[in-house]
Amino acid sequence: MPESAYTLPALLLLGLPFLAFFALWLGGRGLNKVAGFAGAALTATGFTVAMLYAQPDVLHTVRFEWMVIGSFPVELSLRFDRLTCIMLAVVHFVAFLVQLYSVSYLHHEKNLHRYFAFIQLFLFSMIGIILSGNLLVMYIFWELVGLCSYLLIGFWYQKPRPVWAAQKAFVLNRIGDAAFLTGILMLFYYIGSTDFEVLSISIDTLQPGIVTAIGLCLFGGCVGKSAQFPLSGWLPDAMEGPTPVSALIHAATMVAAGIFLLARISFLLTPDAKFVIVCIGMITMLIGAVKATSVWDIKRVLAYSTMSQLGLMVMAVGLGSWQTAFFHLTTHAFFKAGLFLSAGSVIHAVTPSQEDADFDPQDMRNMGGLRKALPITFICFLICSSALAGLPFFSGFLSKDAIITEGFVWASGFGTLGYIFPIVIMFSAGLTAFYMTRQLWLVFFGEKRYHASAHVHPHESPAIMYVPMLLLSLFSVFVWFSLNPFDATTGWFMSFLGVEHPAHIGWVPVAATAVTIVSIALALKETKAENPFRVLSKEAEKPGFSLLRQYSNDFYFLAPFSYIADMSGKIEKYFVNAFVDAFAKWNVVLAHLLGWGDKNIVDGGIKLTVFSIRSAGQSVRSLQNGKIQSYFVVTITGVLLLILWLVNF
Template structure:
């Protein structure tokens, strides 16, 4: 690599990573009125720097490394890596974060803790950039945990709301479960390969047979962070945070960290591990999709759609389609962030998240309606929208993967993934109808008071909506393989499957038709409760994990109080009794003997002293008495 390229790229990488952390420190003590502007300035500078970095990308990956710590002669490095994948993610993270912060200026203009909000956003952006630029698994894990901390602070931002605090704790704890597996995977990787550097963990330097346990342990990090089955119930509850936070953390960046991890460690994944990953992703896609069908909270529907789309990306990774999964991550970031911000505009207009209190809003907020409609079409996978291109890339890869497997059961993966397209259209069109069509059902105020937000909110929505159209990614509206993305991140060219697009479009149209005509069923029916309660996963956790551990804790508490505390208290009482007995013995026994001897000696002394009084008659009397006593004793 030329030295002049390295001299340009290296300081810029360091500056991009350090800028948001400096912003976090500055914003924690900033004035409320200037906090938002400072945050936007810093993120804007970061976006310009990331664009310059991506434009000046070296042909070969660049790694910056320095020794961090040496333990027992083993050196652990602090390394950062820049390649096409990290360059793309740098631009994406900065771009979405900038739009979210601009949107937040208006959406949270009355928030008294605004400076702290923007400080937390800067901390999150810095942690996410650390994951993107990490050059080895150890550095990635450090920033991975920092992302968990930042997400905890943002999800629980409304500390006065018990539900927000509970959601933040739930997200933090469920992510820790996945992170334990991730950490074990890092230990196993170092044990087998004596390195954690991504540059060394390439297909050229790996053995033919990889331990499946390594890949599955590392995959556990993705299961937690990207809300895969069974650790998916934290994501819908995380909607308790501010709506712009939902757009940033749970549509474009945080949940995408698990997909990025899989892209980095893909060479480490054995064929058996890939099969497990494909199955988990497929199950998550269906589970998340069905959980969204009967939800009535506008943000929870979008949250479960995120779970479903993340499952689709993970399934793509499991079928070996790294490029297709990353392509869908990119397109999903735009239309899902657009949906969340549009949902924020709707909530801002009607002051409720319950879709049953909405309806007929298309005439009052037409810009939001058009934006929402385009983003819904992209998410559902209709032609001429970005989601169609990326979904077809994943589905085509899944079909080819199934062709290459020895078991016919492998076709279950593409069949379910294709079916999820119709399911996505069903719940999104249902949501679209409940919000914008029919009669206005809110009791909080008349429809005439509903209005569009200002351009600080509408601007980011319109921009994200425009990026949900197909031509930004490929001139061919029916295939993304001829576009720029697959030139940036090469993939094996897949032969066209003529029936796949036709079947997918037919399922989307059928699902959309059912969703538009669908009416609200009795919420007590079992199939409705199955959707509303996330497939009863939280109930299972309550009975299988939480309640037994709670009873164990109570048992241990009683044992502690009655046995351990009893022993300790008994030992204390015994010690006090023994001390009192010792005091009595010391006072009346030891001290009694000593004092008694002194008293006898004193009495004898006084008697002797009474004799020695200087009187002759006393001496004669004593001598006579002594002589008589001696004679009596002798005789």
């Protein structure tokens, strides 16, 4: 198929959501009833276009000349390849289900047209990142994704918490984006292009130190968007937005952009850069997993889980296998979106019919025993949790097993200390199984604690909500990625990504499964305690990691990570947050100084010049008054001045 044939699908994939954004936004509240279905229909159309033009074995590019700076042309290039095919399918599919789900979940909203308009703009921005043929184009859409996340997280702008969370996400992402832009400018300076094809050929001409610096700067963009340490603080607070937005951000759009970027630029990453990346990924993975064991908000548990899983994907890239990172990104998109939508179903079920200020429908201490009231939601939550925990016969097991295997292969070449990384991955997988078992029990088993409010009457969600949950649960099963439930190397996905000889270690699935089962057993043992997970303890209401500290004595394997979590919290509070606050305050001070300078120096200089010219003009004009005496005075003064000048010279 000729390159020009891909101009139409590129325009359709980008144009449909962009035009939908303007139509829904400008259409006003009159479109509230049809906005969700119209948006879902256009997303389904985009999915169809992407599949019809899918030709993964051939690279297709579409180029437009944007501008010419001197003799240097700046191109907007788009590309269709293997990564594009998978990401377009995942993003459109998840966005389609999220929009259908939102029709019912947010039916009471007065500004529903605005919500779906922002969803379409979000989709447009993410598709732009996917289709980008160079880093400059990617950066343009990268910033649009940041804007969309700000708009959607702060959708309930009348409440202070969502606005604060949106601002925090925006500011922290700007820090990462500044590093990303620095890397792009360095590539322009040293190579003169950011096109992926040109970079793959020209990057060997640079010194290794420069390439390492460029790779780490570009990785800074991933640190912001994919919530890596130390810029991960925005992700849990993003839960202040609507639950379907959380599903979209955590599964297929914003946080996925960072991993997609690393997959695109993997050839730019030197061994030194990869080692830094694997260390950052490990720290993020552990912080997220440990924090998830202690929070009570049902959405925050999943948010910290996403943070941990993103760290795992980043580690995979650092270990030299972007393919397994992309594999886990794909499987994670389905089961994490399913978990968030299921969590939304639970929140929907326990939200009081009348306002009750003392009852929080997102606090798992106000749930329990919901298994029978929400049978479909329970099944979906159980399947997606099993995939996240890495149990056999689920997709998450295959992708985690692939990353752990790559970790041991990498460690065999790195040295003895290298084995720390795959061992920590297995340990983190055990923590994941632990906190997901805890969450399942707190929500669906045990006593019915929602009776604390007389206005709560749990009920199953309508079909338009549970059908997307069921579909996402269905795609969380192993069979879609490999017919062998214990080995991803025999499946189509790895070969589709071009992995010719994928690594496989026979004992890794056994060991990983053993760690998962032991962790689940420890969590089940805690459910038999007199006060399971300290759910009734007043001390558990204290912020921070108090719950983790309380049972870390019983489960000794958590004790070191309780300390790590405490230290990470202090680092975030006293260093990261302090830096952001100081940066914001100095920006305000600088703005006031610039304002004073503009008013008193720049404007003052202009006013002084105008005053001087006006005064001189007034003085000269006063002499031209029609009186002969004045003319004599001017003439005599001029003659005297001329004589003085001649005498002196």
